[in-house]
Amino acid sequence: MKTQIAIVGAGPAGLLLGHLLRAEGLEVVIVERATADYVLGRIRAGVLERTTTDLMDRIGLGERMHRDGLPHGGFHLADGQRLIRIDIAALTGRQVMVYGQTELTRDLMDAAPERGLPIIYGARDVVLHDLASDAPYLTFVEDGAPRRIDAQFICGCDGFHGPSRAAIPPAAARTYEKIYPFGWLGILADVPPCDDELIYANHERGFALASMRSEKRSRYYIQVPLDQKIEDWPDDRLWDELAVRLGPEAGGRITRGPALEKSIAPLRSFVFEPMRHGRLLLAGDSAHIVPPTGAKGLNLAASDVHYLSEALTGYFRRADPDAIAGYSDRALARIWKAERFSWQLTRLMHRFPDNDAFDRRMQLADLDYIASSPAAQTTIAENYVGLPL
Structure with a gap:
């Protein structure tokens, strides 16, 4: 098989890139090692910047997002006693959209066949070849048979553990990484959220987040040590801890229910640069990871895709x-x-093992300053809603 662009990875980054390139009339094939059901089963981010929603509108796939998503004009920081509202709509003139990554991925997947975007699921043992040449190619196994795709460019949208970044020689790049000494224990439940907007809470017992996927489905997180296990946190214990960490106002409004899903995710900051090696171009989690504090992961992937689609369109349409x-x-x-x-934001809202009483007071002083300073709130709002492209 031959194509202009081969994309490795059919998560939201790879799918969004594929749709943008097909809209420009370019030839694209996506290969994905997992099944379509597995891709949709990943429970991830749910807060979309304007950059991401604009891209969905640009390819004509924003209708369900605008119908079912929840526009948010602000969010809260909490210090264990009070809620500090950051009015992003008033401070920036923009909003964010709460719309689950699963739903965004479903919209992109469902539209692929009618738009001529081929996706090969279950592609095993993907290997990238001849990246420094003008004729790179992929090999993989599909249904037990070897396959090959020749392309002019390969785009690695296959996440942190995918084969794309691993195909770049270590001497050709540099990595920057910080591993955080805690994780997030998350619970998903079919209960109404405790607030109309997200709450990021700094409590002396650790961080907590109140989020949602819809008006009837809530997503909560608490900070836990890395040695904790799901079995250590039965539902009742987790709900009790959330009520304490979110503070009396928000905690008192929690509706409890059985967990649909619970998981513990480690936190890291990671950047790999450059994001290009020969005819291989990286985007999304294959090139960078952010802590989920601030909801930047999916949105950063979308901004990568914006830049990458412009680059490839410029190359093929303008010979640039x-x-x-x-x-x-x-x-x-x-x-x-x-x-x-x-x-x-992670440093501000979490308890670190080496924090002492002074560090705790500095966090509280920062939060108190933010509560009284329009300038500090504007800085946070501008970053939260998404910096300009």
Whole structure:
């Protein structure tokens, strides 16, 4: 099989990129090692920046998102006693949209056949070849048979553990990484949220987050040590802890229910640069990871896809090689700003093992300053709603 662009990974980044390129009339094939059901079963982010929603509208797939999603004009920071509202609509003139990654992925998957976007699921043992040449190609196994795709460019949208980044020689790139000494224990339940907006809480016992997927489905998280296990946290214990950490106002409004899903996710900050090696271009989690604090993961992938689709369109439609050459620097400039915001908010809202009483008072002083400073709130709002492309 031959194509102009082969995309590795059919998560939201790979699918969104595929749709943007097909809208420009480019030839694209997506290969995905998992099944379609497995991809849809991943429970991930749910807060979309305007950048992401604009891209969905641009490819004509935003109707269900606008119908079923929840526009949010603000969110809260909590210090264990009070809620500090960040009015992002008033401070920036923009909103975010709560719409689950699963639903966004479903919209992109469902529209692929009618738009001529082929997706090969169950592609095992994907290997990238001849990336430094003008004729890179992929090999993989489908239904027990070897397959090959020849392309002019390969786009790695296959996540942190995928084969794309691993195909780049270590001497050709540099990695930056910070591993956080805790994880997030999450619970998904079919209960109404405790608030109309997200709440990020800093409590002396640790961080908590009140989020939602809809008006009837809630997603909550608490900070836990890395040695904790799901079995350590029966539902009742987790609901009790959430009520304490979210504070008396929000905690008193929690509706309890059986868990649909519980999981513990470690936190890390990670950047791989450059995001291009020969004819391989990386996007999304294959090139960077942010802590979920601040909801930047999926949105950073969307901004990568915006830059990458422009680069590839410039190359194929205008014969502009500089468009490809400039992709990595354009994407990384925004990535590092988002990494800074996620790292800063994580430091502000979590308890670290080496924090002492002074560090705790500094966090509370920061929150008190934010509560009384329009300038501080504006800085947070601008970053939360998404910096300009």
